[in-house]
Amino acid sequence: xxxxxxxxxxxxxxxxxxxxxxxxxxxxxxxxxxxxxxxxxxxxxxxxxxxxxxxxxxxxxxxxxxxxxxxxxxxxxxxxxxxxxxxxxxxxxxxxxxxxxxxxxxxxxxxxxxxxxxxxxxxxxxxxxxxxxxxxxxxxxxxxxxxxxxxxxxxxxxxxxxxxxxxxxxxxxxxxxxxxxxxxxxxxxxxxxxxxxxxxxxxxxxxxxxxxxxxxxxxxxxxxxxxxxxxxxxxxxxxxxxxxxxxxxxxxxxxxxxxxxxxxxxxxxxxxxxxxxxxxxxxxxxxxxxxxxxxxxxxxxxxxxxxxxxxxxxxxxxxxxxxxx
Numbered sequence: 001x002x003x004x005x006x007x008x009x010x011x012x013x014x015x016x017x018x019x020x021x022x023x024x025x026x027x028x029x030x031x032x033x034x035x036x037x038x039x040x041x042x043x044x045x046x047x048x049x050x051x052x053x054x055x056x057x058x059x060x061x062x063x064x065x066x067x068x069x070x071x072x073x074x075x076x077x078x079x080x081x082x083x084x085x086x087x088x089x090x091x092x093x094x095x096x097x098x099x100x101x102x103x104x105x106x107x108x109x110x111x112x113x114x115x116x117x118x119x120x121x122x123x124x125x126x127x128x129x130x131x132x133x134x135x136x137x138x139x140x141x142x143x144x145x146x147x148x149x150x151x152x153x154x155x156x157x158x159x160x161x162x163x164x165x166x167x168x169x170x171x172x173x174x175x176x177x178x179x180x181x182x183x184x185x186x187x188x189x190x191x192x193x194x195x196x197x198x199x200x201x202x203x204x205x206x207x208x209x210x211x212x213x214x215x216x217x218x219x220x221x222x223x224x225x226x227x228x229x230x231x232x233x234x235x236x237x238x239x240x241x242x243x244x245x246x247x248x249x250x251x252x253x254x255x256x257x258x259x260x261x262x263x264x265x266x267x268x269x270x271x272x273x274x275x276x277x278x279x280x281x282x283x284x285x286x287x288x289x290x291x292x293x294x295x296x297x298x299x300x301x302x303x304x305x306x307x308x309x310x311x312x313x314x315x316x317x318x319x320x321x322x323x324x325x
Contacts, residue, residue: 033063037049038077039188040189041190048093049093051287053065073106074163078111081258086260088258103310106163116259119256120270125295127207127293128225129215131221153180157201158186160186166205170205171320226250256270
């Protein structure tokens with residue numbers, strides 16, 4: 001076959017592929033879409049998935065199924081989606097603690113945060129709350145730090161799992177304040193909060209969906225929120241800056257990602273549908289009740305966020321000597 005004939009055949013093949021891709025995008029979706037969640041029910045990640053699933057079902061015209069696949073510090077869900085067919089029907093609800101934390105925590109990560117996933121949109125962000133069981137004899141953050149220093153190794157803190165934001169963030173809190181607490185990892189916020197409420201673990205630095213209702217009811221003491229502003233659901237809880245610790249801030253995010261190779265028209269349709277879903281007034285109301293801040297970002301903006309935070313979390317994790325051993 002001469003060069004001209006080969007080039008002509010290649011153009012025909014590419015043309016057929018383009019037409020097929022466009023046709024597929026035009027008919028997308030024609031069956032349910034699954035949102036794979038790397039955490040069990042409860043907490044920021046699962047809450048974000050469920051905030052999105054109902055309005056997205058209405059906007060995109062197909063059922064959105066939430067599939068919780070917790071375990072292995074998120075790797076079960078991430079590897080599952082990374083290996084899924086890139087057709088827009090299997091998507092990842094990604095958690096910043098896993099997406100930008102795991103690459104620094106694991107030498108042989110079975111997925112790559114950039115090469116295996118295409119961003120669709122950022123969905124939510126959340127500050128964190130420093131919460132303690134009422135049995136801890138303190139009333140504010142300064143008293144807590146003093147008490148923890150006076151009782152090194154006697155306080156246990158919960159996390160959503162090794163390498164989660166609650167784990168990394170609390171280790172950063174320890175380094176910032178010089179306190180010594182023992183780490184007790186759980187498989188998600190749900191199991192962790194049960195032991196914190198029971199007093200088996202005394203401290204939990206986690207997102208508002210995990211602890212807000214318990215702070216409001218008095219079952220937990222909210223000592224500070226780790227963002228720049230007070231949380232509207234807990235107006236009496238000061239920020240860390242107001243509580244005397246301005247050097248410590250901690251924010252978590254949740255985004256929606258597709259397997260790399262998902263056709264651009266399908267990604268664009270998903271992005272547009274997510275944007276419309278998050279803009280619905282009732283979604284904002286539900287997010288406020290759940291203690292979650294909606295923060296839509298485009299695929300390009302989400303990609304830039306990931307690439308910015310990867311080296312930041314790598315430095316934080318290495319400095320805190322956090323491992324998964």
